[in-house]
Amino acid sequence: MAERAGVHPGTASRALDPALPGRVTGQTKEKVERAARELGYTPDPAARSLRTRRSGSVGVVVPDLTNPVIPPIIRGIEEVLWSAGLACLLADTDNDVEREAAAIAELRARRCEGLIIATATRDSPTVAALNGADPPAVLVTRDIDAGSLPFVAADDAAGVRRAVGHLAELGHRHIAHVTGPPSLSTTMIRSRAFHDAMVEQQGAGAPAPVLHAEAFTICYAALAAAGLRCPEDMSIVGHNDMPLVDSVQPPLTTVAIPQRRIGTEAARLLLERLGGDAAPAPRVLLGTELIVRASTRRPKGPGGRPSAAQDGGEAVDSRTTSSGSS
């Protein structure tokens, strides 16, 4: 192609390089660009990678793409990374630690320039090993206990606090928290926040039962099976805005999280690190919203049935914001 333009390959390379302006004559630049256009030339990324030691790709590891929380996050990641000229290599681990380890190994073998991990369990050694290692990694949604990797998530603690506050305001006294497996940081952050909020509301001695479910799902069916009605017998607050939870019966009051922004922030953080910014690992907690629907209401009698704050579902009604911090 340089031949076609009548210039030396090195010159052609410079002409096509958008950085460093004025490194080449306008005339030369034009000749080269025309030749490239006519030949449909695009630089070979393998050769370029070999020379520049940059792969131009970032690995994105997710636990399960069919979990509705994930796709908006990926879209956010993709948008930011794409416009920075980086492609996303996607790996879905199906919540399997071995597949997580295999995915991370493969992504490193492929020389990804960075890693965004949404699969971390609290004790994951594979993820912990990423600490301070190359390539830089950013954790989203799920954190590890050890070490300190950059982490982006919703401010779940504030969300839970607000959910408990909402129920308390309605007059509920008996409040339980149904959450996910203890192996996830998400679970621990939420249940600790629940405990703290209950102490704040009802004093240190009050019961604040926490139940661990195997997954974050809606518990309407379990309620019905127990012969209880929502919201007549019990109020329910969900966590995470999901499609259609505004259409179930009753429409679910939930804590909504800024999924897309979790993605964009994580990508931005990674870009910073790629830019050589090695500030101590930041934790970015983004604000949540409480969306009040029909699944929560004032209890009938005083000392009525308990109200469960729960993890999993949400859309658009009456909103109040729990400010996030970073």
Added chain:
Amino acid sequence: MAERAGVHPGTASRALDPALPGRVTGQTKEKVERAARELGYTPDPAARSLRTRRSGSVGVVVPDLTNPVIPPIIRGIEEVLWSAGLACLLADTDNDVEREAAAIAELRARRCEGLIIATATRDSPTVAALNGADPPAVLVTRDIDAGSLPFVAADDAAGVRRAVGHLAELGHRHIAHVTGPPSLSTTMIRSRAFHDAMVEQQGAGAPAPVLHAEAFTICYAALAAAGLRCPEDMSIVGHNDMPLVDSVQPPLTTVAIPQRRIGTEAARLLLERLGGDAAPAPRVLLGTELIVRASTRRPKGPGGRPSAAQDGGEAVDSRTTSSGSS
């Protein structure tokens, strides 16, 4: 690393190549493998690509990751491709034709070995240009009018036929079809199948109204706004199994499609093409299921209100299968 093993780089390369057995002494192989392990050596994919002319990656272009139909398809794709040693480069176009064109161009520039496209509109020139071109492309879910690229989707026509049959069996006479934008093959296949099924049920002269919505969504809200109740005044059948449509009121009867298998079949088809199998572009249509729930029932009086067959939503109840073909 070859140095560490005390052998020539060429020998090390052969030792690490799983193909062509017996190309190297067991002893040499062992030495090389130990050195590789000790050094944490993995072959540089850029150098390898440069030499072998293979990038080891496939581009996957989707219209919108938050559309619940997409993630299971991607999981299927990823599973098959991953075990074939290929990575997925993901591009989300947000249903934008320009972004689709940009994504495909970028993926080609990155020398993807194959393309899986879920974004095609019937008249997309960018996608049509992939016909017979390199790299090979497979279309999923959405087809183009011109040309003949390999295509994998659910057998929507059979699904619609069964939906109409179901409503007719219940005693419905006035049936309408609400579907998506005419720019999608999905829409045309379904509405034509609807028309044909109605002719079959009620003869050539009978009305078979088709309404085009901007997107595939649930039309309960519109129904309520019109002062109608489902299923008392009107039965509704959805298309595509979506989370929570079994939990809305009333639980939605829908045509379920084998999303994951669409992904695995598409990936398999692509692998065939990569293997040099240049058979004429196949069309794979996978079987659907009708899942009957509470949104469809026998109409109250004879000649009651119309029943709408509609596109968008579903989960697990009473199933019958519409066999797919390929």
Added chain:
DNA sequence: TTGAAAGCGCTAACAA
């Protein structure tokens, strides 16, 4: 079975 050597297509340091 192993070593030697060439070259994939690019970029960057240097020279002109």
Added chain:
DNA sequence: TTGTTAGCGCTTTCAA
């Protein structure tokens, strides 16, 4: 401003 040159790390043909 442009040409020259070297070399990124691998695979593969050829020779030993």
